[in-house]
Amino acid sequence: MSSSSSSSNAAESIAVAARQAFEASQLVEVGQRDVALGAIRKVLESKREEVLAANKKDMEAAEALAAEGKLSKTLVSRLDLSRPGKYDSMLQGITDVAALPAPTGLVTFAKELGPGLDLYRVTCPVGVLLVIFEARPEVVVNIAALAIKSGNAAILKGGKESIHTATLLSSLIGEALSTTSIPSTFIQSVSTRSEISSLLAQDKYIDLVMPRGGNELVRSIQNNTRIPVMGHADGICAVYVDESAKEEKAVRVVVESKIDYMAACNSAETLLIHSSLLDTLWPRIASALFSHNVCLRCDPSTLSAIKDHPDTSRLATASSETDYHTEFLGPTLAVKTVGSVSEAIKHINSHSSHHTDSIITEDESAMSAWCRGLDSANCFVNASTRFADGTRYGLGTEVGISTGKTHARGPVGLDGLVIYKYMMRSKTEGGSLIADHEKGEGKYTHKDLPREQPPF
Amino acid sequence: MSSSSSSSNAAESIAVAARQAFEASQLVEVGQRDVALGAIRKVLESKREEVLAANKKDMEAAEALAAEGKLSKTLVSRLDLSRPGKYDSMLQGITDVAALPAPTGLVTFAKELGPGLDLYRVTCPVGVLLVIFEARPEVVVNIAALAIKSGNAAILKGGKESIHTATLLSSLIGEALSTTSIPSTFIQSVSTRSEISSLLAQDKYIDLVMPRGGNELVRSIQNNTRIPVMGHADGICAVYVDESAKEEKAVRVVVESKIDYMAACNSAETLLIHSSLLDTLWPRIASALFSHNVCLRCDPSTLSAIKDHPDTSRLATASSETDYHTEFLGPTLAVKTVGSVSEAIKHINSHSSHHTDSIITEDESAMSAWCRGLDSANCFVNASTRFADGTRYGLGTEVGISTGKTHARGPVGLDGLVIYKYMMRSKTEGGSLIADHEKGEGKYTHKDLPREQPPF
Structure with a gap:
């Protein structure tokens, strides 16, 4: 053999x-x-x-x-x-x-299909x-x-x-x-x-x-398998500083998202800056990042806006397209200018790993566009990307983080390890047949039943 | 090119x-x-x-x-x-x-993580x-x-x-x-x-x-893909007639499960008979099936029990192991004797397509073992397998039937086409940081919030 x-x-x-x-x-x-x-x-x-x-x-x-x-x-x-x-x-x-x-054993749907015929959907292990x-x-x-x-x-x-x-x-x-x-x-x-x-x-x-x-x-x-796979390959997370961002929030959230624990999948790898902030807020953010020895890979506009900063020659360089697809897992951050929240969303949807992204803004319509338009598991407003975690979410425990689009997404707790089955019970004298319910006038009631507990 | x-x-x-x-x-x-x-x-x-x-x-x-x-x-x-x-x-x-x-847009989980920091899980398209x-x-x-x-x-x-x-x-x-x-x-x-x-x-x-x-x-x-696949390959469904089965129920459910629409994935392809019924109920069921011209592929015990029936020579033959893995989609049914409900469950778990299986029984403990032990999307008691259908379940519509173990299982309605994302909103003056919640005495509250509507 x-x-x-x-x-x-x-x-x-x-x-x-x-x-x-x-x-x-x-x-x-x-x-x-x-x-x-x-x-x-x-x-x-x-x-x-x-x-x-x-x-x-x-x-x-x-x-x-x-x-x-x-x-x-x-x-x-x-x-x-x-x-x-x-x-x-x-x-x-x-x-x-x-x-x-x-x-497991939780009833998530319960209906009387017709007289004497009850259907329950009950959570069970995968x-x-x-x-x-x-x-x-x-x-x-x-x-x-x-x-x-x-x-x-x-x-x-x-x-x-x-x-x-x-x-x-x-x-x-x-x-x-x-x-x-x-x-x-x-x-x-x-x-x-x-x-x-x-x-x-x-x-x-x-x-x-x-x-x-x-x-x-x-x-x-x-x-290499046809078994369903749950997890995440990359953690390329972004913070976007919107036009209406407040300085303190922006600096605090960007810095923590980058430096709190650089090897984590929920750390920021990309920073998007609204073009109106190039000469105002952006240099202050850059300065805060420099003070933590973060290397910046900048597009031409963000690089030129900080060209006079004393740390720029030591810590900032021009970015390449690859940088925006990279999970650095260390003290490097890719920086890019965008003209609007929708441009930021487009960039992230096509470059990120759909894990966690945070917007810094005071504008309700930008918040709404962000949370609806972003195809990411965790869409944050004015908060550190580092919150994306099952324990922090209060899920009790975390099995892992999923960037997939089916079954479970984001931090996965115990309920990501279950699926459900349907249990149906006939209580009629002769058993329940389609013929009883569909012939003549039809007898489906589809009445909701209490969901307290499974039938068996 | x-x-x-x-x-x-x-x-x-x-x-x-x-x-x-x-x-x-x-x-x-x-x-x-x-x-x-x-x-x-x-x-x-x-x-x-x-x-x-x-x-x-x-x-x-x-x-x-x-x-x-x-x-x-x-x-x-x-x-x-x-x-x-x-x-x-x-x-x-x-x-x-x-x-x-x-x-979409339904809130399935909402928690205040800490003061001024709210987390929502909201359904969204896949x-x-x-x-x-x-x-x-x-x-x-x-x-x-x-x-x-x-x-x-x-x-x-x-x-x-x-x-x-x-x-x-x-x-x-x-x-x-x-x-x-x-x-x-x-x-x-x-x-x-x-x-x-x-x-x-x-x-x-x-x-x-x-x-x-x-x-x-x-x-x-x-x-040939690493995209998640939802659906079912086979529909090998079984009906098991338990020791305590009542005759009328058994005959009605078996016959409808087999003959109502033979090309359907939720039609019965296998019939399991408790050994105590070989000389009593089984010949009556066989006779009812014969009267609908159903061909029976029988194991030795079930075949021998009906050897004197006038239709046996025309419609019944000895089964092979393959028959118990076959979706006939026509007027053929594989029949086998089992000694107990747990033997029936074992047979189905290893031969069926995990689609829909029905037990005919009056025994509560058998019902419970059936619904818990069977690894099938639809576990029925005294009801026709033909009920496994989104419209009959009252799901409004049906996208398909899934025999997979993740995401959605059984008849899949519109809610099988959605997943969720987490939306988090900080309402604090300086944005929300891990540092605010985990330093000092810690400030996670993990308090449930109303789930009426998403934050954005």
Whole structure:
């Protein structure tokens, strides 16, 4: 057997096991999911030393690579579960997820179709998730908790640098589940890229892929599967300073959107300036950005307007078209002049990643045009782009951020992990037939029913 | 220029035009969509003779093919717009869609994140739709109306036998739109398969593909695009007769589910019989099916239980495994014995197309297991599978039926053509920053706001 077909057989076994675990779990009472989360917390509490020992192995390997310059220090630091408070906050995360309301079993539509025939639309898990994420071992636990809470089986793949920690955490989760009514294969993990490519072919068993990670990862997954993919490839966010913008607002929002956390997907990468502000507000904004050592890639008008600023020669250069399509993830900002809010919207719709964009304005009609005309998940008025986040939105938790146009968009909470099914119940003596309702005078009533709870 | 690159350039132009039309339409008041629908109705009313003349061309070509046995009579009859009442009902359809409530601009979540910072989640169109459908010219008008009502631009491709009618209808729709505030390229149509394959590569501009048609079409589209696909490939629906089933219900529901309209995707293709009923209820059901000339493909137990029935030799044969994966779309039914409701659920989850399945039972726990354990869009109790339909559900209209697990599932109405965006508005003097809310004691309130209307 070739290695590719053996990896594809292994992938199929994992996918089938996940599917079976999902199907078996559908008959388990929803409250048992929280019991399972409690069991996981307990096992992880008792195995703290073992987990930290596995994490130490990952850390040593990562530090060696970092010393050779082959790995970033940020990655090494994210890998570290032994930082003060880190392990406890991972455990607390499980309890927090358990405390959220269950997103399944909610009735979103209920109608009596006709006498004795009731139809309910009820939220339910999507099924089997494949989640691919960065080398942060606590994410294994976080995603497992979200999957269990929402009733979805999950196959997890963390960044390879976290392999010892992630493998152990995943096996401890399985161990904990085996003492509960949720099947132990409800959460599984894989450790290699080749397993992922084989899993992407298992569209019969896997319902949704959620890649968290760089552009390249996300696009390669989108190109290689017919399973629906939820996530975002880029975060090219813009701030537009409108004609009517107030100085303080503009400076504060632009600066925070750029510098608060430059590696985040919701940080600003593009700044659009209304042409009427070139000689007034724009130089003040530029000056504030310079004071944070932000490099500006400017179009001719914005560059010329700040040519006399002492920092311009050091920090500002002429922009190219590519700059307006770039996620810098660092101290660089592309700047461009626009003549109107509609020109700003057009620029963003054709250059951004449809993630988060903010307008600075006092003009109600500009606000309205912005929020309606922009084809972005998060359309902000006078607020920092950094607010685009599930926790900040009060969603309880965040599975990821989606820039897609179907299923879920923007910060995705637990309700992005559910879909619905229709349940219909006939209460008539002879069962319900189309013939009873459509022959003669017809007997559809289509009367709304109370939505308190599902019929079963 | 090669013909494939010219068709791909043409596809890109169409997709870009659709995108631009969509974006331009976002600033048009929602009520104008109904005005546009009125204009379309008026133009189609005034051009009835021209449309019927174009339809006559299609009919003549189709009848010639049918005479050579190259086209089915059903297809020819569906093509015919001159049947009494047909044209008027197409026109009335436009008015009916206009009368539905708009699915966009609805607030589904509203929270004050903190003092002076309000977040709204508001439904909005998905964007640009690519809809591929059968050779039924009135579907052009129907889909155009649904797209306009929901604010989505659409590119339409009807079956090639309807080309003259579809092309004219589509150009009349464009003509009508050009007199309104909705761009005339909001609805476009293409006529060849090669244009479709080029359009499937335009994921930058097209947001959702909806193929209506056979299994082969749907799978080939799923395999050849990274645009999300909504629809269903198969309709392999089952009826399960449980131990506690009452005779009259069982016979009525099984028979209607099978014979009401055998070519429909929500007709039964599989019948599962509880083993306790082999010598009692099963022969009566078989007899009822025989009386409608339904051929039965039976497993050994069900076949042996009816071996003495006079019609068995004529209409019943032994089944193969393939029969349980087959959408017969005609007078054939695969029959199998199962030992319990959970065995029935397992069979259906692994053999069906997750479309619609019905249980016949008097047992509450069986009903509950059925509706929770079955991974199907429509889980029915004591009712005909034929109820799975948007109009019968009272959704107002139906875009199609989805067996997918994300975005929309089951019969899809107008609300399956929308997604949402987040709109956030800061009302504070200096704009809203993360720093204001997370430094010091923290100021997130996450207080629910009224959901009456969007902020802009």
